[in-house]
Amino acid sequence: MKYLKFGSIVVAFLFVLSSCKSNDSNESTDNFDRGAMLANWADNIIIPAYTSFDSKVNDLKTKTNEFTSNPTEGKLQDLRNSWEAAYVSFQNVSMFEIGKAEELRFRNRLNVYPTDVPQIEGFISSGTYNFDLPSTIDAQGFPALDYMINGLGENDTEILSFYTSNANATGYKNYLQKLSETISSQTDEVLTSWTAGYRDVFVANTASSALGAVDKFTNAYIFYYEKALRAGKVGIPAGVYSNGVLPQNVEAFYKKDISKELLMQALDATQNFFNGKKFGGSANGPSYKTYLDYLNTIKNGEDLSVLINNQFDAARAKINTLKPNFVEQIATDNSKMLETFDELQRNVVLMKVDMVQALNIAIDYVDADGD
Amino acid sequence: MLPAVKNYFQKTTSAAPLAVFRVFFGTMMLISIVRFSLHGWIYKLYIEPKFFFSYYGFHWVQPIGNYTYLIFIVCGIASLCVALGYKYRIAIILFFLSFTYIELMDKTTYLNHYYFISCVGFLMIFLPANAYFSIDAYKNPTRAFLRVPRWTIDSIKFLLGTVYFYAGLAKLNSDWLFHALPLKIWLPSKYDLPILGDLLQQEWVLYIFSWSGAIYDLTIPFLLLYKPTRWFAFALVVIFHVLTRVLFPIGMFPFIMIVSSLIFFDAGVHQRIIRFISRLFRIDYSRIISKTNEKSYRYKRSLALPVVGIFLGIQLLFPWRYALYPDELFWTEEGFRFSWRVMLMEKAGFAEFTIKDMETGQKFMVDNDDFLTPFQEKQMSFQPDFILEYAHFLGNHFKEQGHKNVGVFVKSYVALNGRLSQPYIDPNVDLMKEKESFKHKNWILPFNDEIKGL
Numbered sequence: 001m002k003y004l005k006f007g008s009i010v011v012a013f014l015f016v017l018s019s020c021k022s023n024d025s026n027e028s029t030d031n032f033d034r035g036a037m038l039a040n041w042a043d044n045i046i047i048p049a050y051t052s053f054d055s056k057v058n059d060l061k062t063k064t065n066e067f068t069s070n071p072t073e074g075k076l077q078d079l080r081n082s083w084e085a086a087y088v089s090f091q092n093v094s095m096f097e098i099g100k101a102e103e104l105r106f107r108n109r110l111n112v113y114p115t116d117v118p119q120i121e122g123f124i125s126s127g128t129y130n131f132d133l134p135s136t137i138d139a140q141g142f143p144a145l146d147y148m149i150n151g152l153g154e155n156d157t158e159i160l161s162f163y164t165s166n167a168n169a170t171g172y173k174n175y176l177q178k179l180s181e182t183i184s185s186q187t188d189e190v191l192t193s194w195t196a197g198y199r200d201v202f203v204a205n206t207a208s209s210a211l212g213a214v215d216k217f218t219n220a221y222i223f224y225y226e227k228a229l230r231a232g233k234v235g236i237p238a239g240v241y242s243n244g245v246l247p248q249n250v251e252a253f254y255k256k257d258i259s260k261e262l263l264m265q266a267l268d269a270t271q272n273f274f275n276g277k278k279f280g281g282s283a284n285g286p287s288y289k290t291y292l293d294y295l296n297t298i299k300n301g302e303d304l305s306v307l308i309n310n311q312f313d314a315a316r317a318k319i320n321t322l323k324p325n326f327v328e329q330i331a332t333d334n335s336k337m338l339e340t341f342d343e344l345q346r347n348v349v350l351m352k353v354d355m356v357q358a359l360n361i362a363i364d365y366v367d368a369d370g371d
Numbered sequence: 372m373l374p375a376v377k378n379y380f381q382k383t384t385s386a387a388p389l390a391v392f393r394v395f396f397g398t399m400m401l402i403s404i405v406r407f408s409l410h411g412w413i414y415k416l417y418i419e420p421k422f423f424f425s426y427y428g429f430h431w432v433q434p435i436g437n438y439t440y441l442i443f444i445v446c447g448i449a450s451l452c453v454a455l456g457y458k459y460r461i462a463i464i465l466f467f468l469s470f471t472y473i474e475l476m477d478k479t480t481y482l483n484h485y486y487f488i489s490c491v492g493f494l495m496i497f498l499p500a501n502a503y504f505s506i507d508a509y510k511n512p513t514r515a516f517l518r519v520p521r522w523t524i525d526s527i528k529f530l531l532g533t534v535y536f537y538a539g540l541a542k543l544n545s546d547w548l549f550h551a552l553p554l555k556i557w558l559p560s561k562y563d564l565p566i567l568g569d570l571l572q573q574e575w576v577l578y579i580f581s582w583s584g585a586i587y588d589l590t591i592p593f594l595l596l597y598k599p600t601r602w603f604a605f606a607l608v609v610i611f612h613v614l615t616r617v618l619f620p621i622g623m624f625p626f627i628m629i630v631s632s633l634i635f636f637d638a639g640v641h642q643r644i645i646r647f648i649s650r651l652f653r654i655d656y657s658r659i660i661s662k663t664n665e666k667s668y669r670y671k672r673s674l675a676l677p678v679v680g681i682f683l684g685i686q687l688l689f690p691w692r693y694a695l696y697p698d699e700l701f702w703t704e705e706g707f708r709f710s711w712r713v714m715l716m717e718k719a720g721f722a723e724f725t726i727k728d729m730e731t732g733q734k735f736m737v738d739n740d741d742f743l744t745p746f747q748e749k750q751m752s753f754q755p756d757f758i759l760e761y762a763h764f765l766g767n768h769f770k771e772q773g774h775k776n777v778g779v780f781v782k783s784y785v786a787l788n789g790r791l792s793q794p795y796i797d798p799n800v801d802l803m804k805e806k807e808s809f810k811h812k813n814w815i816l817p818f819n820d821e822i823k824g825l
Contacts, residue, residue: 031562031572208560209620219745231738241736298574299555302791349721349784353792357719360560364746366412367482367622 040285100193151254238337385638386503397454456505518667532592539588544824720752762802
């Protein structure tokens with residue numbers, strides 16, 4: 001009869017367990033709600049950031065049209081200012097490679113550098129190009145515009161001559177216009193997709209699997225930080241991945257003096273996102289930080305959110321030691337670039353290893369968990 | 372041989388449990404293969420990657436481009452033949468070979484479950500699973516038997532029991548029992564499950580899952596063996612595995628375990644299953660019986676018993692090989708695989724490789740994306756044998772590209788069961804100079820903590 005007793009104990013235990021369920025669900029309002037985090041991301045950060053970027057991009061389009069209809073030095077300067085504002089603003093949305101942006105490969109369409117000058121010149125002289133083709137990504141976006149408004153000549157007069165006295169001035173004007181229009185139409189498409197339905201799909205997809213929004217987004221966010229921010233903006237030009245330095249791979253190579261500003265903006269944007277800070281505001285909502293803090297109450301582990309924020313700050317301190325112009329920084333003292341890379345690197349480890357583990361983010365949809 | 376032992380090996384029993392096991396195992400395998408291909412995983416895991424991680428000594432097992440699909444087709448057809456009991460011996464050998472080949476192609480996809488299936492496949496080569504309720508037996512009545520040697524069914528029970536019991540022993544460690552790790556990492560993220568989701572946020576619930584998991588694994592073989600507790604144990608098996616299916620992405624395995632544990636039931640239960648299947652597929656059950664030989668199956672050569680004996684002996688001993696290595700098993704993973712350490716740890720890592728010209732000192736880092744899929748990169752970054760193999764691949768790749776005096780170094784961090792990540796591999800060791808072997812890898816940095824337990 002012993003087994004019966006044992007059996008009934010276990011069965012009773014299971015009953016206790018199942019009865020707890022109904023009791024607990026009332027008082028478990030302190031559960032972390034991934035849906036609320038997704039809503040904060042979408043409503044307070046992603047959509048406002050795209051909206052702000054979209055207005056900058058529209059202004060860029062307007063300024064481009066004004067310049068091409070009447071190319072003067074003053075209009076060129078207006079266009080440059082508008083381009084710079086849009087480029088800086090882009091750093092706030094570049095990390096959101098999900099949904100429409102992922103489909104369009106938005107970041108690649110807008111910001112692959114160094115830009116391919118021979119290809120651009122070839123397109124201008126032939127007059128035929130299709131920016132939807134993947135082979136044209138390094139002849140479009142902000143880096144191509146950078147070349148068109150900062151890199152065509154040594155000084156403003158020389159640059160201006162391409163749009164006025166050059167035999168193919170129309171070709172240059174058309175290309176410039178096409179570049180701005182493409183950035184604008186791509187951005188419109190992404191923003192519209194968020195406001196016209198994707199927001200709800202995103203927020204509702206609270207599943208905890210590789211197909212869930214949190215998992216997918218986190219993979220994209222960390223990929224951005226590791227590959228685009230750490231490697232692209234700092235590591236590659238500093239020669240970390242090559243024999244010797246590659247100053248021509250600096251972001252905004254022709255403008256030269258804003259590469260630090262772009263990096264700083266990107267770092268601020270990623271850190272603000274980590275903390276769930278409202279775009280253009282100061283309030284913090286549900287985020288990686290609050291999620292990690294919540295999980296810590298279960299796990300009693302290290303205070304990961306503090307470590308990650310400290311590391312963001314440490315990287316910022318290193319970036320502050322850099323010159324505004326990274327080409328110059330690499331030429332004069334590349335070790336500062338390498339030190340910055342190392343500081344950025346530590347957060348790759350904290351986010352890609354520790355945070356991903358704590359949040360139990362799946363990287364791929366295969367039978368693989370924990371075995 | 373002791374008379375009792377000798378007596379045991381002469382005992383016979385109904386062939387029905389073995390037949391049902393064959394039918395279910397073959398069917399499950401067929402479904403697994405179809406599911407695998409429908410997910411597009413054949414392409415994704417075995418054709419798309421540029422590089423594959425090999426098991427030590429099995430480097431010659433590689434995917435064969437688009438012909439890799441053929442291996443899966445062979446494996447699927449073999450599974451079906453096993454289920455039907457058609458040309459059983461050839462089918463189960465083909466199944467074992469093709470399935471094992473698939474698993475050996477890339478150790479990135481290593482799962483205990485897959486190893487378990489290879490083991491069962493190997494064992495079944497030596498069992499007369501087609502003696503009853505099979506096309507073979509139907510077509511050739513001289514090969515149809517109502518009874519088979521008892522040890523043939525017991526060997527499957529023994530293998531299953533070992534898997535459970537060893538999985539239970541492996542859970543007797545401080546992380547699992549006293550910190551509820553790694554369940555504390557895995558389960559809270561399942562917050563969106565109905566009812567259960569809220570519970571999984573409670574620390575005490577996670578401890579209950581940990582402890583009951585360990586108790587379950589350690590006791591279930593005995594509860595299944597003992598007739599009075601058998602149905603109760605089977606109910607536990609179903610509950611446990613359905614739960615694991617809900618909580619973890621482990622595919623078909625829970626269902627395979629559920630139907631496998633039917634082997635513990637008496638012949639009567641299996642006869643009812645066979646009748647049910649017969650009705651379902653309109654098979655004339657009485658004709659099958661009428662063709663069946665009243666004698667029991669006898670092995671012609673005495674090879675099967677020693678092979679199965681040695682195989683099961685290896686199964687008992689092999690998992691203990693980790694004791695021969697120094698340092699923490701979970702950290703070094705030396706002797707971790709093939710030892711039924713199931714769902715025991717959560718590990719994540721980051722590994723970035725530097726290629727260095729050892730004469731000029733010139734160096735550059737490698738972007739893993741150029742060579743590995745995200746899944747491969749993930750698995751590589753916390754397992755030393757992966758790191759070493761990949762380092763050699765990179766070294767040879769850059770040598771071929773014309774780089775000279777190539778040294779390969781890795782900067783890596785690993786987090787184990789929620790501990791903060793710490794450096795993993797000695798960054799000053801030129802991995803090109805290190806060779807894979809069964810010896811301890813002394814270039815793994817020490818683990819700054821202790822996990823007590825077996």
